[in-house]
Amino acid sequence: MLPATAALTFLVALSLLGIGILWRWTRLDAIESIAYGAVFGVVMGSTALVPLASWLGLTVPLVVGLGLASAVAGLILLAHPTRTPRSPGAAVGWIAAAVLAAFVVRWALLCASALTVDASGLRAGHIHIWGDWSQHLGDVTSFAYGDNFPPTHPRFTGHPLSYHYLTSVTVAAMVRLGMSPLAALPLHSFVFLCWLTLALFAFARRLSQDSSSAALATVLFLIGGGLGWWLSVRDALATPHFWQALWADPWNRSVQEAANFRWKDIVFAYLVPQRAVLYGLPIGLLASTLLLEGGRGGGWRPFVIAGIATGLLPLAHLGTMLALALITPFLVLLFPRRGWVAYFALWAALAVPVFLMQQGGGGGALHHIHWKVGWIAKPDPWWWFWLKNLGLFAPWFLWALLDRDTVPRTNARFLWAFMPIFVIANLVVFQPWDWDNTKVFLFWYLAGCVLVAASVVRWGRRGLAAKVASGIAVATMLFSGVLAHLDQVLGRDRLVMLTPQELKLAEVVREKTPPHALFLAGLQHNHPVPMLAGRRVVMSYTGWMWSQGIESTQREIDVKDMYALTPDGLAELEAFGVDDVVIGPWERDHFHPDERAFARAFRKIIDLPPYAVYEVRPAK
Numbered sequence: 001m002l003p004a005t006a007a008l009t010f011l012v013a014l015s016l017l018g019i020g021i022l023w024r025w026t027r028l029d030a031i032e033s034i035a036y037g038a039v040f041g042v043v044m045g046s047t048a049l050v051p052l053a054s055w056l057g058l059t060v061p062l063v064v065g066l067g068l069a070s071a072v073a074g075l076i077l078l079a080h081p082t083r084t085p086r087s088p089g090a091a092v093g094w095i096a097a098a099v100l101a102a103f104v105v106r107w108a109l110l111c112a113s114a115l116t117v118d119a120s121g122l123r124a125g126h127i128h129i130w131g132d133w134s135q136h137l138g139d140v141t142s143f144a145y146g147d148n149f150p151p152t153h154p155r156f157t158g159h160p161l162s163y164h165y166l167t168s169v170t171v172a173a174m175v176r177l178g179m180s181p182l183a184a185l186p187l188h189s190f191v192f193l194c195w196l197t198l199a200l201f202a203f204a205r206r207l208s209q210d211s212s213s214a215a216l217a218t219v220l221f222l223i224g225g226g227l228g229w230w231l232s233v234r235d236a237l238a239t240p241h242f243w244q245a246l247w248a249d250p251w252n253r254s255v256q257e258a259a260n261f262r263w264k265d266i267v268f269a270y271l272v273p274q275r276a277v278l279y280g281l282p283i284g285l286l287a288s289t290l291l292l293e294g295g296r297g298g299g300w301r302p303f304v305i306a307g308i309a310t311g312l313l314p315l316a317h318l319g320t321m322l323a324l325a326l327i328t329p330f331l332v333l334l335f336p337r338r339g340w341v342a343y344f345a346l347w348a349a350l351a352v353p354v355f356l357m358q359q360g361g362g363g364g365a366l367h368h369i370h371w372k373v374g375w376i377a378k379p380d381p382w383w384w385f386w387l388k389n390l391g392l393f394a395p396w397f398l399w400a401l402l403d404r405d406t407v408p409r410t411n412a413r414f415l416w417a418f419m420p421i422f423v424i425a426n427l428v429v430f431q432p433w434d435w436d437n438t439k440v441f442l443f444w445y446l447a448g449c450v451l452v453a454a455s456v457v458r459w460g461r462r463g464l465a466a467k468v469a470s471g472i473a474v475a476t477m478l479f480s481g482v483l484a485h486l487d488q489v490l491g492r493d494r495l496v497m498l499t500p501q502e503l504k505l506a507e508v509v510r511e512k513t514p515p516h517a518l519f520l521a522g523l524q525h526n527h528p529v530p531m532l533a534g535r536r537v538v539m540s541y542t543g544w545m546w547s548q549g550i551e552s553t554q555r556e557i558d559v560k561d562m563y564a565l566t567p568d569g570l571a572e573l574e575a576f577g578v579d580d581v582v583i584g585p586w587e588r589d590h591f592h593p594d595e596r597a598f599a600r601a602f603r604k605i606i607d608l609p610p611y612a613v614y615e616v617r618p619a620k
Contacts, residue, residue: 280317295335311350
């Protein structure tokens with residue numbers, strides 16, 4: 001309990017600085033200052049940790065000292081008298097408060113089930129947690145246990161860590177304060193899911209000028225989906241017991257994907273597995289809100305703070321930086337002001353050096369930008385793909401976009417700047433994996449949710465018949481998301497990430513090998529050594545290499561040679577500087593190493609059946 005309290009105190013301390021800056025130097029109201037400022041402060045503090053830990057190491061005194069300095073600075077800013085006028089915000093009614101409270105409960109239940117340990121080992125609460133959190137745990141433990149500062153790629157030795165890793169730096173600091181990575185990661189996700197939900201509400205509230213509309217926009221964004229729910233209902237109707245069948249299998253991803261439903265639930269496709277969104281989206285909303293204020297004539301200060309916030313995105317979330325790069329040129333055209341010079345100058349000054357360092361001087365995954373007209377719509381016609389993936393949301397969105405009274409005129413003009421994303425991302429793919437375009441589609445979708453929610457609420461106030469019709473329409477927009485959440489709550493996707501033996505192996509590796517030891521290990525995504533021991537490996541899961549723009553074909557051949565102990569393999573062990581070699585079930589099934597040859601040539605330092613670890617040269 002004490003380590004968790006210390007970790008939460010650290011997060012609050014960092015948050016205070018961001019809240020203080022926004023409260024002291026912007027016109028944002030209290031909800032906006034807290035929702036955006038908390039994430040802004042943690043992003044600033046975690047960014048500062050990277051050079052500080054590279055110099056001093058990620059130590060407890062450093063973490064505590066940074067937290068204390070941030071808290072003191074934040075409290076001074078909050079205590080300083082200010083005459084900055086606040087932008088008026090709609091009152092938070094009981095409906096909005098109830099919606100926000102319900103999400104807090106949902107996030108608590110979700111994160112409590114994210115990672116659990118029982119007799120079968122470490123279990124993930126959803127297939128996307130099983131697939132993605134092994135990488136996040138690997139980053140966290142490489143920082144906390146492997147002293148990976150300055151950061152290099154822990155799963156592809158010698159390569160820069162081009163993935164946006166800032167959330168993992170924050171969690172590593174929580175681990176240094178005494179938490180287990182298996183507890184720190186879900187706790188961090190819970191806290192920032194709550195901040196993100198409040199940020200979504202604050203953004204929608206400002207643009208719609210209505211608390212109920214903002215609450216509905218938040219629900220649509222987090223739970224909304226297309227017509228995929230019909231597949232579940234259809235299959236249940238084909239049985240004699242509809243409700244039992246629907247309860248037994250509310251959401252079948254394989255059936256959904258086979259029918260080309262590719263716009264996935266926001267929570268399980270992005271917010272939970274792709275944890276960088278928890279930093280990127282609130283920072284993007286903060287920057288967008290400040291740019292709206294500056295565009296309305298708010299002076300230079302909103303542009304300056306927005307430029308600083310956007311400049312922090314290379315380590316926080318590259319998808320958000322790309323989305324803002326697509327949005328802001330249209331904002332310049334719609335809101336021409338001199339302050340844009342300061343915004344772009346600060347963004348470039350802060351982001352470009354970090355981005356080039358992070359990508360090793362190149363463009364990383366952005367080298368794979370290519371034309372793909374229609375995105376991933378095929379084999380469906382483009383129009384049908386989007387209609388079925390969005391459902392009634394699509395026609396209602398078009399109506400709300402063209403209705404001049406949906407939101408105040410200036411805000412509508414602002415939201416129009418988000419619309420070109422839809423066109424651009426349906427023509428150009430920005431990363432190796434086509435589906436990753438969804439990271440920029442998110443901002444277009446959020447703008448659509450604001451417009452649809454405002455239109456639905458206005459329509460529903462016309463009378464009982466309008467309320468019923470609006471309610472039915474919204475239910476169809478939400479039913480897919482509800483079924484996906486029900487499927488997770490019922491535990492349909494609880495998958496084993498690590499067996500008890502693999503958990504033990506990670507623990508023993510941490511005890512018996514130095515932090516900078518380099519391992520040769522199997523290429524499965526959930527290998528215990530890179531995932532939980534925090535040790536670097538020559539190469540890991542090939543799918544991650546490809547999606548991050550890393551050419552790994554030759555490296556995979558080298559790994560196979562090293563396990564075969566060929567003459568080339570022995571030379572490569574030396575060339576890569578490998579310290580230890582793991583032989584376990586995956587390695588035996590895929591590489592077929594001659595274990596007798598390993599035993600003759602090297603000293604076995606860990607014997608934990610079915611795993612063995614050989615020291616191929618003295619530890620550094």
